[in-house]
Amino acid sequence: MAVRGRPHVVLTLDRSVPCGYLPCPRRLASHVIRLNNVTKVYARGARPALDDVDLEIERGEFVFLVGASGSGKSTLLRLMLREERPTGGKVFVAGKDLSKLSTWKVPYLRRQIGTVFQDFRLLPNKTVFENVAFALQVIGKPRHHIMTTVPDTLELVGLGGKEKRRPHELSGGEQQRVAIARAFVNRPSILLADEPTGNLDPTTSVGIMRLLDRINRTGTTVVMATHDDEIVDQMRKRVVELDTGQVVRDQSRGVYGSDR
Amino acid sequence: MRLQFILSEMFVGLRRNLSMAVSVILVTFVSLTFVGAAALLQAQISQVKDQWYDKVEVTIYLCPQDSEKPTCAGGEASQAQIDEIGQKLHSDALAPYVKKVYFETKQQAYESFEKRYANEWWAQSVTADQMQASYRVALVDPSQYQVISDTFTGHTGVDVVQDQRKVFEPLILVLNRATLISGGLAVVMLLAATLLITTTIRLSAMSRRRETGIMRLVGASNLFIQLPFMLEGAIAATIGAGLAVGGLWFGVRYLVQDWLATSVRWIPYIGAGDVWTVAPFLLAAAILLAAISSLVSLGRYTKV
Numbered sequence: 001m002a003v004r005g006r007p008h009v010v011l012t013l014d015r016s017v018p019c020g021y022l023p024c025p026r027r028l029a030s031h032v033i034r035l036n037n038v039t040k041v042y043a044r045g046a047r048p049a050l051d052d053v054d055l056e057i058e059r060g061e062f063v064f065l066v067g068a069s070g071s072g073k074s075t076l077l078r079l080m081l082r083e084e085r086p087t088g089g090k091v092f093v094a095g096k097d098l099s100k101l102s103t104w105k106v107p108y109l110r111r112q113i114g115t116v117f118q119d120f121r122l123l124p125n126k127t128v129f130e131n132v133a134f135a136l137q138v139i140g141k142p143r144h145h146i147m148t149t150v151p152d153t154l155e156l157v158g159l160g161g162k163e164k165r166r167p168h169e170l171s172g173g174e175q176q177r178v179a180i181a182r183a184f185v186n187r188p189s190i191l192l193a194d195e196p197t198g199n200l201d202p203t204t205s206v207g208i209m210r211l212l213d214r215i216n217r218t219g220t221t222v223v224m225a226t227h228d229d230e231i232v233d234q235m236r237k238r239v240v241e242l243d244t245g246q247v248v249r250d251q252s253r254g255v256y257g258s259d260r
Numbered sequence: 261m262r263l264q265f266i267l268s269e270m271f272v273g274l275r276r277n278l279s280m281a282v283s284v285i286l287v288t289f290v291s292l293t294f295v296g297a298a299a300l301l302q303a304q305i306s307q308v309k310d311q312w313y314d315k316v317e318v319t320i321y322l323c324p325q326d327s328e329k330p331t332c333a334g335g336e337a338s339q340a341q342i343d344e345i346g347q348k349l350h351s352d353a354l355a356p357y358v359k360k361v362y363f364e365t366k367q368q369a370y371e372s373f374e375k376r377y378a379n380e381w382w383a384q385s386v387t388a389d390q391m392q393a394s395y396r397v398a399l400v401d402p403s404q405y406q407v408i409s410d411t412f413t414g415h416t417g418v419d420v421v422q423d424q425r426k427v428f429e430p431l432i433l434v435l436n437r438a439t440l441i442s443g444g445l446a447v448v449m450l451l452a453a454t455l456l457i458t459t460t461i462r463l464s465a466m467s468r469r470r471e472t473g474i475m476r477l478v479g480a481s482n483l484f485i486q487l488p489f490m491l492e493g494a495i496a497a498t499i500g501a502g503l504a505v506g507g508l509w510f511g512v513r514y515l516v517q518d519w520l521a522t523s524v525r526w527i528p529y530i531g532a533g534d535v536w537t538v539a540p541f542l543l544a545a546a547i548l549l550a551a552i553s554s555l556v557s558l559g560r561y562t563k564v
């Protein structure tokens with residue numbers, strides 16, 4: 001199994017030493033996400049879902065996570081969100097060591113991360129506007145902030161004029177745009193997307209990818225797990241391939257399939 | 261914004277599970293009524309006991325002005341008779357039985373009577389001369405009432421020797437039994453209330469899993485996620501407590517004051533004021549109940 005593409009970057013700095021009160025070296029600070037020897041075993045005795053994964057993602061990058069079903073893509077995203085905790089190794093997100101992050105601080109971490117899923121996860125009895133505003137309301141943002149930010153964000157995702165619709169009155173692509181608006185409305189520095197085009201037809205998917213690309217251009221780091229080879233091949237972004245929990249390829253401007 | 265949002269979430273939850281909310285209200289209502297009834301029964305017991313109850317066992321009532329007892333043929337007990345009885349009480353023969361002796365003049369008896377029945381219309385015409393002086397005797401062994409009774413019954417100047425406990429004991433026994441029954445029912449009902457509130461909050465949390473899931477995802481704090489559910493339980497329980505206070509007030513006002521107090525007159529009764537004394541405790545109990553139930557049920561369903 002040849003690992004081709006960009007060689008794994010090895011930094012000479014000892015990255016296990018946290019910066020503490022000293023200013024972080026620039027090279028270190030530019031990683032918004034870093035996984036060091038991360039292993040995740042769900043059930044005792046089971047095959048690890050992630051096996052000794054090392055991964056660095058820089059600020060503003062767009063990364064595709066690819067791999068067969070069950071290879072550990074969603075697990076990786078859940079670790080970054082601290083929905084799961086690693087069995088071994090360390091996860092750093094937005095400058096924080098998640099193993100040292102106390103439970104009550106987790107919500108503050110998540111405010112810096114937007115999340116999008118295959119199944120949209122919208123609230124059916126709220127309008128488009130309310131669905132997006134909900135994300136701000138529940139973190140205690142003031143009303144005037146919500147009133148200005150939500151329309152801007154809806155405009156950005158191309159849903160201007162559809163504020164009053166409910167999710168069932170929208171197409172799948174539009175629903176995913178609402179979900180993206182909700183994920184992005186608090187201007188997170190990281191956007192995690194788990195198969196966001198999984199339920200959409202190819203043309204609609206292209207529209208969603210354009211949107212994610214636009215969000216990426218604003219400086220937001222995007223990590224997207226996907227099975228969609230056409231999209232990956234078209235976008236030519238960094239591709240990280242997982243196979244049974246191990247990183248088998250890490251390629252800048254990569255394609256979906258590797259030449260195994 | 262925050263408060264408004266939390267409150268609106270709470271009302272959505274209450275409306276969605278209206279029948280559950282109503283059952284929580286009813287169960288807390290009934291259970292706290294029993295708790296309150298037990299407390300009021302105890303308050304009634306302390307009303308029944310007079311100022312001597314916990315101090316003495318036997319009362320030797322001396323002859324009042326116009327008694328028909330043969331021992332009182334000489335009219336009101338004279339100072340000489342009073343002294344004689346006093347000396348006998350302090351004599352060596354009775355020393356092993358008698359712990360302490362208090363003497364109460366008829367004026368003192370009148371004053372405490374006045375105080376005790378200040379609000380009773382039928383007590384207003386009583387004068388000091390209608391009262392009688394008495395020796396109040398505390399015994400070393402309370403069961404030795406007979407010794408005192410044998411010595412002083414039929415003694416000149418003595419109207420009657422009364423075993424203090426015999427007068428109040430049956431009533432207090434009844435009240436204490438009622439307290440026990442009420443308290444026992446209260447415990448059972450409180451348990452039911454706790455389980456019901458726990459289930460209600462859990463159902464409410466499950467029916468809003470979508471919302472709470474998204475809340476967690478976008479970084480709402482734990483408190484923010486849990487508060488509407490807690491408030492839901494607390495509001496329902498508080499309404500239940502309010503109903504219980506209302507029920508108790510109604511009971512005291514119409515059962516005790518209007519009915520018992522006019523049919524059995526010699527006992528001083530608790531009043532609406534006692535209900536207001538119990539009310540804050542019932543309210544606190546309701547909130548505690550809801551808090552415990554929230555803690556039990558929420559941890560699992562709305563964890564980060």
Ligand SMILES: Nc1ncnc2c1ncn2[C@@H]1O[C@H](COP(=O)(O)OP(=O)(O)OP(=O)(O)O)[C@@H](O)[C@H]1O
Pocket residue numbers: 042043048049067068069070071072073074075076
């Ligand atoms: N909550 C869980 N409990 C136990 N095992 C789990 C859990 N979640 C995932 N797994 C296991 O971990 C492995 C990786 O799962 P994961 O969901 O990360 O794969 P994936 O790459 O996202 O797959 P897909 O492309 O189908 O979404 C699988 O073997 C899966 O069975």
Ligand SMILES: [Mg+2]
Pocket residue numbers: 073074075194
């Ligand atoms: Mg997955």
